[in-house]
Amino acid sequence: MQLQVFKADMVLLAMGFVGPERYIVNELELDQDPRSNIETPSGKYATSVPRVFAAGDCRRGQSLIVWAIAEGRQAAREVDEMLMGNSSLSGPGGIVPSCCS
Numbered sequence: 001m002q003l004q005v006f007k008a009d010m011v012l013l014a015m016g017f018v019g020p021e022r023y024i025v026n027e028l029e030l031d032q033d034p035r036s037n038i039e040t041p042s043g044k045y046a047t048s049v050p051r052v053f054a055a056g057d058c059r060r061g062q063s064l065i066v067w068a069i070a071e072g073r074q075a076a077r078e079v080d081e082m083l084m085g086n087s088s089l090s091g092p093g094g095i096v097p098s099c100c101s
Contacts, residue, residue, distance in 0.1 A: 013058075020058040028052060037061050045075035046082075053079055 013021065020038050024030075031039040031048035038047055038054040045053045055075035056068035073090070080087035 020054075030054075035061055045071070045078045051082070 013024075020030075020032070020036065025032060025038065028047075028049050030052065033039045037060065038058050040047055040054055040059055045055050045059070047054050053075050055071035057063060059071065060067065070092075074092065077087045077089040077091060080089050
């Protein structure tokens, strides 16, 4: 097998029902929960490694696609908040009003 390297600012993997990719978990030294999913604080998507986020099956385990979509959106909001200091992306249940106008 020949190794290929692609330069990227962001990488999104959508594997579905295969569990977290062990190589990535090991290479980044991500913390895992007892079920071998990538561990994040409750209700958050940031991993134990700064600027690395997890959502969907790799975070919660095998589940329905609707959960993966919802988690992807919430992870995007958390990334936006980290990069910009706040976010206007919708939150759980719809639009979340800005705290600081």
